[in-house]
């Protein structure tokens with residue numbers, strides 16, 4: 678276990694591999710579902726369109742695209 682700073686809120690937490698604390702992970706999970714749903718119905722959407730339509734931050738969308 679490592680003591681880490683949450684990437685999102687900066688809170689310290691123990692982790693093996695995640696970059697975020699539990700509450701921020703849950704938030705990102707909700708946002709990733711929102712983005713996936715949008716991309717499923719709009720397969721040709723750009724990152725900017727996804728950003729405007731879902732309200733999810735560009736940084737989060739880019740992370741999801743990499744994943």
Ligand SMILES: [Zn+2]
Pocket residue numbers: 683684685686687688697698699700701702
């Ligand atoms: Zn956090």
